[in-house]
Amino acid sequence: MTHAHITSAFDEELKYLTRRISEMGGLAEQMVADSVRALVNSDLALAQKVISDDAILDDAERQIGEKAIVTIAKRQPMASDLREIMGSIRIAADLERVGDLGKNTAKRVIAVAGSGIPRKLARGLEHLAELALVQLKEVLDVFASRSPEKANSIRERDEEIDAIYTSLFRELLTYMMEDPRNITPCTHLLFCAKNIERIGDHATNIAETIYYMATGAQLQGERPKDDTTSTLGSVTD
Amino acid sequence: MNIMSEAAVEKALDQKMSDANFKMVGKDVSVYYGEKRALFDVNLNVRKNTVTALIGPSGCGKSTFLRTLNRMNDTIEGCRVTGKITLDQSDIYDPSVDVVELRARVGMVFQKPNPFPKSIYENIAYGPRIHGLSRNKSDLDQIVENSLVKAGLWNEVKDRLLEPGTGLSGGQQQRLCIARAVAVSPEVILMDEPCSALDPIATAKVEELIHELRANFTIVIVTHSMQQAARVSQRTAMFHLGNLVEENDTDKMFTNPDDQRTQDYIMGRFG
Numbered sequence: 001m002t003h004a005h006i007t008s009a010f011d012e013e014l015k016y017l018t019r020r021i022s023e024m025g026g027l028a029e030q031m032v033a034d035s036v037r038a039l040v041n042s043d044l045a046l047a048q049k050v051i052s053d054d055a056i057l058d059d060a061e062r063q064i065g066e067k068a069i070v071t072i073a074k075r076q077p078m079a080s081d082l083r084e085i086m087g088s089i090r091i092a093a094d095l096e097r098v099g100d101l102g103k104n105t106a107k108r109v110i111a112v113a114g115s116g117i118p119r120k121l122a123r124g125l126e127h128l129a130e131l132a133l134v135q136l137k138e139v140l141d142v143f144a145s146r147s148p149e150k151a152n153s154i155r156e157r158d159e160e161i162d163a164i165y166t167s168l169f170r171e172l173l174t175y176m177m178e179d180p181r182n183i184t185p186c187t188h189l190l191f192c193a194k195n196i197e198r199i200g201d202h203a204t205n206i207a208e209t210i211y212y213m214a215t216g217a218q219l220q221g222e223r224p225k226d227d228t229t230s231t232l233g234s235v236t237d
Numbered sequence: 238m239n240i241m242s243e244a245a246v247e248k249a250l251d252q253k254m255s256d257a258n259f260k261m262v263g264k265d266v267s268v269y270y271g272e273k274r275a276l277f278d279v280n281l282n283v284r285k286n287t288v289t290a291l292i293g294p295s296g297c298g299k300s301t302f303l304r305t306l307n308r309m310n311d312t313i314e315g316c317r318v319t320g321k322i323t324l325d326q327s328d329i330y331d332p333s334v335d336v337v338e339l340r341a342r343v344g345m346v347f348q349k350p351n352p353f354p355k356s357i358y359e360n361i362a363y364g365p366r367i368h369g370l371s372r373n374k375s376d377l378d379q380i381v382e383n384s385l386v387k388a389g390l391w392n393e394v395k396d397r398l399l400e401p402g403t404g405l406s407g408g409q410q411q412r413l414c415i416a417r418a419v420a421v422s423p424e425v426i427l428m429d430e431p432c433s434a435l436d437p438i439a440t441a442k443v444e445e446l447i448h449e450l451r452a453n454f455t456i457v458i459v460t461h462s463m464q465q466a467a468r469v470s471q472r473t474a475m476f477h478l479g480n481l482v483e484e485n486d487t488d489k490m491f492t493n494p495d496d497q498r499t500q501d502y503i504m505g506r507f508g
Contacts, residue, residue, distance in 0.1 A: 002500070003507040010505070076464050078491050078503040216493025 002080065013071045014081070017064060017088040018143075024060045024095040025140040027053065029133060031102035032199060036129040038106055039192060040122040042113040050106035057099035064092040080216070087213035091143065094202040094209070098136065101195040101202075108188040115185040118175070124168045125189070128196045131161050135203040142210055151211040152219065154203065161200035168193045169229045260285040260425060260455040261306060261343075266320035268301050268310060275301045278320065279481045281474055283425070288447060288456045290466035290487065293476035294502060299459050302476065303427050306457060307343035308336050324425070341368050344418035348430040350410030352402030352417075357394050360402040360413055361385065364421040380420055387453075388416035389446050408439020415446060419454075426450065428458040432465060444469050463503050467491045475499040 005011045031050050038046040068085050071077065077085055117125075135154060142150045172190050175182045208219050261283040268276040276298045283289050283306075291299040301310070308329060310316045322329050329339055341364070352360050361381040364370075371377040381398070385391040390412045394405070402413050411431060418426055428447075432440040447456060447469045460466050466473055467487060474484040475496065483496040494500050501507070 002504075006505050006507060075505075078463055078467075079494055079500055081504045082492065 007075075010071075010075050010081075013067065013075070014084060016067060017071075017085065020060055020064050020067075021088055021091055021095070021143065022140065024057060024064070024092060024099075025136070025143065027057055027060075028095045028098040028102065029136055029140070031057070031099055032105075032129065032136070032196070033133055035102040035105040035109075036125060036192075036196070038109045039112065040117065040126060042109065044109060044113060047106040047109035051103050054099050054103040057096055061092045061096040065089055080213070083213045083216060087209045090209045091206050094205050098199050098202050101198055105192045105195045108192055112185050112188045112192075117185070117189065121168070121171060121175070121189065124164070124171065125193060125196070128161065128164050128168060128193060131164065132196050132199040132203070135161065135200050139203045139206045139210070142207065146210060146214045148211050148214040151207040151214070154207040155211075155219065158200050158204045161197055165193055165197040166229050166232070169232060173232075258285045259283065260325065261457075262321075262323045262326075263302070263305070264321045264323075266302065266305055266318065266322060268298070268305060269317040269319075270313070271315040275479055276305075277479045279476075281481055281484060283455060283457055284472060285455050286451055286453075287472055288451055288458060288470040289472045289474060290470035291457065291459045291474050291476060292461075292463065292466050292502070293482075295461075297476040298479040299474075299476045300429055301479075302481075303429055303457060303459050306425070306427055307340050307345055309340075309345065311336060341421045342423055343425040343427060344421065344423035345427045345429070346411070346414050346418050346431050349434050350407060350414050352405070352410050352413050354401065354403055356399045357385075357402045357405070357413060358398040360417050361420045364417060368421055370421065384416040384420040387419050387450065388412045389442060389449075390416055406439070408435050408442060411435060411439065411443060412446065415443070415450075419450070423454065425455045425457065428456065430459055430461060433461060440465070463491070475502065477502070 031053050034046050034053075035050045037043065038050065068089050071085055072082075075081070135157065138150070139154050142154065169190065172186045172193070176186045211217075211219050259282045263279055263281045263283075266276055266279040266281075267274065279298070279302055281302065291303060293299045304310045305318050305322060306329075308318075310318055318330065324339070324342065328334070329343075353363065355363070358381055361384050362377050365377060365380045371380055382391060382395075385394060390409060393409060394413075402410065405413060411434075415426075415431070432443050435443065444465065447458065450456060458466075458469065460469075467490075470487045472484065473487045473490040475482045475490070475494075475498070477498050483490070483494060483499045485495065489495075490499065491503060494503065
């Protein structure tokens with residue numbers, strides 16, 4: 001049980017960081033969900049909204065960074081306070097990246113629109129996004145509860161996302177081989193799938209940061225990896 | 238060949254090495270001021286050529302413990318020390334110990350700079366002279382110069398050695414007191430909040446000095462500044478209500494301490 005600070009303004013500063021990160025998390029989640037919805041429905045207006053929302057997320061990251069720097073200079077935090085602030089900076093950076101990935105997917109909506117995404121592929125992308133979003137949502141819940149056990153279990157689950165990404169990758173390759181006219185939209189979709197897969201990695205990063213904030217120890221060992229696409233389609237495959 | 242036993246031997250050797258690395262060992266140290274007990278069975282070892290910082294809220298016993306290390310508590314009426322404190326494995330509370338000699342081996346620097354009302358030169362020369370550390374004037378000159386160089390003060394005062402020590406700035410006076418402590422070639426230097434009366438620049442100079450002195454001396458410092466403890470020490474001991482709460486590597490202590498009370502204290506939280 002941690003007690004309140006003697007200087008209550010310090011508590012306010014830490015609360016500010018936590019609150020802003022939760023807000024960032026909510027917005028990043030929304031952007032990712034919207035971007036995938038815009039993609040499968042060819043919804044250009046929604047895609048445009050995602051693109052403009054990214055500026056809000058970028059601003060929030062800058063403000064969190066500035067507040068963190070000022071707090072460090074002013075309070076010279078120690079132990080878990082210091083980890084809390086350093087962790088906030090890292091998590092804000094991860095969330096900002098998640099927003100960028102959503103924005104990148106949204107930008108591709110225009111390129112892909114009209115080419116008619118096969119139903120099966122769209123469902124695959126939706127499923128991938130669902131998993132990434134669950135991951136992101138859970139990691140934000142863990143951020144609120146600061147439970148190191150849960151942080152660890154989220155890290156274990158990135159495998160599933162990697163596996164689905166790999167199967168989408170194979171599928172897209174097949175479409176491209178079937179008909180060269182598919183290459184342009186499929187390449188865009190491949191990037192979209194990669195974007196979503198990366199979101200899972202950022203959620204994992206955040207889980208590791210929360211674990212460190214809560215315990216002061218780094219999670220040991222390689223994180224589970226099931227993304228085998230880096231060798232897929234090579235001569236030896 | 239048995240690999241396990243070899244590892245065990247190595248471990249035992251390490252253990253022996255680290256025992257020898259303890260310059261001072263405090264075992265079950267308790268201090269009473271009359272009826273009032275100020276320290277409760279403190280077990281704390283001071284490592285050789287290491288800066289050990291003692292931290293804790295006012296009245297926690299850190300200064301009391303510091304003063305047991307060179308028997309400064311002897312001068313306080315009604316003060317009683319129990320337990321055992323050794324310097325290089327020999328008991329410093331043994332009746333045969335000459336306290337003056339002990340204090341030459343375990344020097345002290347106080348919170349407020351307290352130069353003698355004498356010249357800069359005499360401030361340094363006084364100790365070596367009464368302890369008979371010099372044979373002649375040139376010996377003594379050398380000791381004065383060396384001590385001032387070690388204290389990082391030589392360049393600032395070499396042209397005015399005969400001016401009064403009290404005419405120096407606060408930071409210079411404190412470094413003069415450190416030079417005075419160093420002059421009698423002590424093995425351990427105790428510092429009781431040596432920077433609390435100094436500005437940040439003078440503080441930085443004293444901290445730099447502490448860093449350099451570590452090569453030749455063992456240092457124990459009491460400080461109220463967490464940042465200072467984090468900057469200058471390698472080991473940190475946290476006291477609370479007369480008890481030693483935690484003793485740990487300084488890096489660990491200030492990033493991830495084991496004890497909740499340490500955590501609350503260094504982070505400035507209500508305990």
